[in-house]
Amino acid sequence: MPFESTMQVDRSGRIWAMRPDEMMIAQAVRQREAARSAQSTEEVAALADGEILDGSDFARVVDGVAVVPVRGLLLRQFSFYFWSYEEIARDVALAQADPAVRAIVLDIDSGGGMVAGCDDCTRFLRESGDKPVEAFVGGTAASAAYYLASAASRITVGSGAMVGSVGAVIEYIDMEPLFEAMGARIVRVVAEQSPKKRLDPESPEGKAELQALVDAAGQEFVDTVAEMRGVTSAEVLDRFGQGLVFDGGEAQRRGMVDARGTMSGVIGALSGARDMETGSGLAARTNETAAPATAAKETSMNWEDLTLAGLREHRADLVTEIESAAKSGAASDTETAVAAALEKERARVAAIDDIARPGAEDMVAKAKAEGWTAETLALEMVKADKAKGAGYVADLAAQDGEAAVVPKRPAQTEGSGGTPEEQAEAAWERDADLRAEFGGNKDAYLAFKRREAAGNIHQFNGKKAG
Incomplete structure (x- = not known):
């Protein structure tokens, strides 16, 4: 009761x-x-x-x-x-x-x-x-x-x-x-x-x-x-x-x-x-x-x-x-985690070194110190190049003049024709997204394509970086 x-x-x-x-x-x-x-x-x-x-x-x-x-x-x-x-x-x-x-x-x-x-x-x-x-x-x-x-x-x-x-x-x-x-x-x-x-x-x-x-x-x-x-x-x-x-x-x-x-x-x-x-x-x-x-x-x-x-x-x-x-496995788990972290860090630094280019030494050092990924570094280098404006075009022209590699004429594909410069001109005129990407700076885009034809552009995960 x-x-x-x-x-x-x-x-x-x-x-x-x-x-x-x-x-x-x-x-x-x-x-x-x-x-x-x-x-x-x-x-x-x-x-x-x-x-x-x-x-x-x-x-x-x-x-x-x-x-x-x-x-x-x-x-x-x-x-x-x-x-x-x-x-x-x-x-x-x-x-x-x-x-x-x-x-x-x-x-x-x-x-x-x-x-x-x-x-x-x-x-x-x-x-x-x-x-x-x-x-x-x-x-x-x-x-x-x-x-x-x-x-x-x-x-x-x-x-x-x-x-x-x-x-x-x-x-x-x-x-x-x-x-x-x-x-x-x-x-x-x-x-x-x-x-x-x-x-x-x-x-x-x-x-x-x-x-x-x-x-x-x-x-x-x-x-x-x-x-x-x-x-x-x-x-x-x-x-x-x-x-x-x-x-x-x-x-x-x-x-x-x-x-x-x-x-x-x-x-x-x-x-x-x-x-x-x-x-x-x-x-x-x-x-x-x-x-x-x-x-x-x-x-x-x-x-x-x-x-x-x-x-x-x-x-x-x-x-x-x-x-x-x-609790009993805490020590071994810690050792495994440390080893995995070290290996991951080595891979990150190696990827950064792979896409590093002359003139970007300070940015590369910052990427390593602050934990950037290689993708982040590539994007930041492209942004920095675009931000230079007219100076960017001059730098690319100077680098093209110093380049020892003669630009190769790309193989013609069906429906295409003309020199690389003509193809770039045509792409610029028809692709609004391309113009937006380069901020409407046609000279910068053409210089970029010349460097690409000369082999001065590195590829990383399908993205291009200077």
Whole structure:
């Protein structure tokens, strides 16, 4: 049966995303007090299975899997009495850096906590490192706790677990009438520059302000959960309860979690001691009661529009394998890329040298230095020649006079006749594109054709360049 949950705002203006659960909070406080009173790390470890993760107060390592607790009321910063996003992120970072740890599990039993810092912690969990981060819900993952769980590559729920509370409702508790009944006199003076600093929550303006606050926090909650679970915000609003909390089976059918099982089964699968996929061991037995995969996750893989988030959601193991292979092959890939780049550069410089001509030394040097292709250099040399105008004609005439090669009369083709000069004259008169190419400078064109007949024009990829 679903339950309603709330987002609370206390009189200090802080926003909370949690379900009121005094029993859960009290249990978390007792656990932290018991750990603080322990005289050694051995006594702390005795409170739970495994060994304490080096550098942590509560996270433990079982069969190479780091188990990071997420319990009770969640605060933004470290507290001696409650868990915090700061502590959770620290423990996950320690586990990612510990060579003895191969995977991480968030052990969640929390009704939620402060909104401030929750989104940052969620995104850190998703991007914390190469080791997989999964979540196990043994009791409750509501509001901020489910917010954090959504970052995991896989969410498993135990028997009797409750999941959800995606949404926001403000409960503004006004204690002033009680104080006044006790004889207190409350004096409040608000600066003229900030008349909205103490809005009456019962007034239309005050209610609108509170609504804007909770709507903004609630929308961020919905959008981040959608991103982490690989669905749309509309799907979260449609299927994730709009603030309701569901039992494990219903949460799985709605796509909010991925499987039902036990903590030992999750640890066994991640440690390699048991193989869920081959159907052996306790992990396989605990997963037998789970709904079919299509029911557990109502979204299917879209291979035509594949994203990293989508692939990580459906095949986290494959993403980890690909990332590891990429890192191991980085060195050899770099050497291959360098060799290919050197060969490409040698070919570019050789092509430039092949079309270089006297008088263009500065342009050739610039082409080599600035990475021009041979085609670019050829085009720039033609442009430079055309830009010379009358001087270009004189230069060509001088070069023609110095040329040692006698122009050869081209073979006559059917329908053509006359000397090369006559053929060039005829081409000039009939071809408007040719005239446009040489800017209407007929003398430049005729000089160009004389050089072509003399063999002073190089060919490059079907384009002529002086």
